[in-house]
Amino acid sequence: MPTLCGITGADLPQNEIDGKDIWNWISGDGSGENPHNYYPFSNSKQFQGVITGDGKWKLHLEHPYRTIDFGGKDGIPGKYKFETIDTSLFDMVHDPYERSNVIAQYPEMAQQLIKWAEAHEEKFYTKVE
Numbered sequence: 001m002p003t004l005c006g007i008t009g010a011d012l013p014q015n016e017i018d019g020k021d022i023w024n025w026i027s028g029d030g031s032g033e034n035p036h037n038y039y040p041f042s043n044s045k046q047f048q049g050v051i052t053g054d055g056k057w058k059l060h061l062e063h064p065y066r067t068i069d070f071g072g073k074d075g076i077p078g079k080y081k082f083e084t085i086d087t088s089l090f091d092m093v094h095d096p097y098e099r100s101n102v103i104a105q106y107p108e109m110a111q112q113l114i115k116w117a118e119a120h121e122e123k124f125y126t127k128v129e
Contacts (some may be wrong), residue, residue: 059113
């Protein structure tokens with residue numbers, strides 16, 4: 001949003017937001033750097049984790065997700081099931097399909113991403129009990 005507001009000259013909203021103007025970085029003019037340490041991801045209702053600003057590391061916080069149990073056939077729909085992913089770290093450069101959780105091999109990176117995730121969740125998500 002801050003990038004679009006900057007391009008169009010619109011005012012930013014008064015409430016706190018987590019975006020930053022990245023026009024100089026994405027325009028390719030060479031004068032900018034990515035100002036984000038991380039990007040959060042969610043399913044819009046549930047905060048699920050963060051990915052580093054350079055795209056190399058992705059941390060999933062423990063959360064349920066829907067996956068296919070078996071595919072459909074001959075016009076009959078398949079079935080889905082819910083599973084839970086544990087707190088997991090993925091090296092997106094060497095494992096873009098997120099097949100190997102490397103949290104045990106990179107505990108310092110995991111701790112940094114967990115710290116960012118916890119701060120982001122506390123700031124932007126309301127816990128419902």
